[in-house]
Amino acid sequence: MGQIRWIVSLSLIVLFSYAIVSYTIGFGADNNAVVDLGTNTEFSTLKTDIESDTITYKNTVNYSGLSIFQSEVKPTAVTTEKGTVIQDLLTIFGTFKTIINTINNELLGGKGGGFGVIFTGFITLMAVIGFLVAWKTWVGRNPD
Amino acid sequence: MTLYNAPNLTTGIDQALVDVAIAVPSFIPMFLIFIFGTILIGGAISQKAKTGFADFSQWGLIASISVLMIALPLTLVSGLISLKYLSMVVAGVLAMGVWFFFDRSSREI
Numbered sequence: 600m601g602q603i604r605w606i607v608s609l610s611l612i613v614l615f616s617y618a619i620v621s622y623t624i625g626f627g628a629d630n631n632a633v634v635d636l637g638t639n640t641e642f643s644t645l646k647t648d649i650e651s652d653t654i655t656y657k658n659t660v661n662y663s664g665l666s667i668f669q670s671e672v673k674p675t676a677v678t679t680e681k682g683t684v685i686q687d688l689l690t691i692f693g694t695f696k697t698i699i700n701t702i703n704n705e706l707l708g709g710k711g712g713g714f715g716v717i718f719t720g721f722i723t724l725m726a727v728i729g730f731l732v733a734w735k736t737w738v739g740r741n742p743d
Numbered sequence: 744m745t746l747y748n749a750p751n752l753t754t755g756i757d758q759a760l761v762d763v764a765i766a767v768p769s770f771i772p773m774f775l776i777f778i779f780g781t782i783l784i785g786g787a788i789s790q791k792a793k794t795g796f797a798d799f800s801q802w803g804l805i806a807s808i809s810v811l812m813i814a815l816p817l818t819l820v821s822g823l824i825s826l827k828y829l830s831m832v833v834a835g836v837l838a839m840g841v842w843f844f845f846d847r848s849s850r851e852i
Contacts, residue, residue, distance in 0.1 A: 608844045615840045619811070623833055626815050634818035634826050636833060698837060705834035 602732045609691045616698045617649045645701045652694040659690045692729055696722060761822040771817065771824050775810050775832065782806035800839070800846040807832075807839040 620642050627635035636642050703709060703718045747766075752759055764770050783799070783806040791797040814832045817823040 604847070608847070611844045612841050615844070616837050619808075619833060619836050619840070623811070623815065623829075627818060630819060632815075632818040633821040634824055634829055636826070636829055639826060639830050642830065642833065699841070702834045702838045702841070705830045706838060 602735075605728060605732055606691065609695050612698065613649060613653070613691065613694045617646065617653070620646050620649075641701055641704055645697060648697050649694060652690065652697070656690045656694070692726070695725070757820055761820060764823050772828055775814060775828075778813055779806045779810045779835075782809050798846075800843045804836075804839040804843040807836040811836050 620636070624635075624637040624642065624646060626632065627637055699718055699722055703715060707715065707718065709715065748762075783802045786802040786805065787797040787799055790802070811832050814824060814829055818829060
């Protein structure tokens, strides 16, 4: 999985999840529904977390972008010596983990459920891909 | 001995549906699963017949969103759907979204 595809996938998953959860909570609030998703602490916490994480993601991306212009590259090097170009991957991946945990808790019985090991393996796989992408970018190789 | 009490329609057809849901607790969840399966399998088979390729992640996402759109009006009437099942429907939509966005090829989004 390439770097661009990996980051775009994570970003769109976060935005899509926020849209669905916000719409459902808003529907219950606007129509005074008998069953309101806003009363579910798991989803109301997820909505709040995504809102704050998105702001953090924006700030880290801006900071990383500025660091590119302030970075240093030695004459024979293929990548920067300073800079924080990889920080935005960790921010968006943390939000993705929050969404996966919510899915696991609501749909598959949480950590005590039998399917917990599947999601643990899936998140580990995504983390491995993210580390490989970050490493390839950092040493100047083609991350795709 | 009466095996089944006929639903009371004097207050409207909504109460008949609520009485059925109370008498058979799995009625609404099974109905939602039926909607999900019909759209998923029907759409994938139709796409396979027309284009030769079935995009299951796409149809899974469409089916789960359709189930959410049907489940939301059910939350307006007491007794049709519980918070537990609504949470499972929303979690299912998020899971299908994760699968869909990771399944895109490099030429797509």
